[in-house]
Amino acid sequence: MTVSRSRIIENGLRCRCPNCGLPTLFQEGSRFRVNEACPACGLRIENGDGAFLGPFAINYGVTAFGVVIPFILLYATGRVGAAVALPACLVGSLLVPLLLYRLSWGWWLMLYYFFLPGNLPANRAGHEEDDR
Numbered sequence: 314m315t316v317s318r319s320r321i322i323e324n325g326l327r328c329r330c331p332n333c334g335l336p337t338l339f340q341e342g343s344r345f346r347v348n349e350a351c352p353a354c355g356l357r358i359e360n361g362d363g364a365f366l367g368p369f370a371i372n373y374g375v376t377a378f379g380v381v382i383p384f385i386l387l388y389a390t391g392r393v394g395a396a397v398a399l400p401a402c403l404v405g406s407l408l409v410p411l412l413l414y415r416l417s418w419g420w421w422l423m424l425y426y427f428f429l430p431g432n433l434p435a436n437r438a439g440h441e442e443d444d445r
C-alpha cells in the first residue's frame with residue numbers, strides 16, 4: 314500500500330503518523346513526549362540530531378508572524394497602546410507555542426514527507442527494508 318501526498322496532508326493536519334495514519338506521534342498519555350518511532354509501523358519520528366528543529370521553526374514562525382509582529386505593528390501605527398500590545402505579545406509568545414506544540418510535529422512531518430514521499434516505508438519499493 315502506498316501513501317499519497319493527499320493522505321500525507323490529511324495525516325499531518327490530523328497530527329497522525331504520516332506512514333500508517335494512526336495517532337501515534339506522541340507517547341501514550343503524554344501531551345508533549347514524542348515517540349522515537351511509531352509503535353504501529355516503526356516510522357522514525359524523533360530522529361535525534363535536530364529533529365525538533367522543524368517543529369520548532371514552525372512554532373516560532375507562527376508565533377512571530379501570527380502574534381508578536383502584528384501586535385508590534387499595531388502598536389507602531391498607534392492602533393493599540395503599550396498596555397495592550399506588551400501583554401498580548403508576552404502571553405501570545407508563551408501560550409501559542411504550547412498550544413501548537415503537537416500540531417507543529419504533525420505539520421513538520423507532513424511538510425517533510427510531502428516533498429519526500431518516497432522516504433515513507435510504505436512507499437519504498439519492496440517494503441522489505443525497515444526504516445532505520
Ligand SMILES: [Zn+2]
Pocket residue numbers: 330331332333334335337351352353354355356
Ligand atoms: Zn505509523
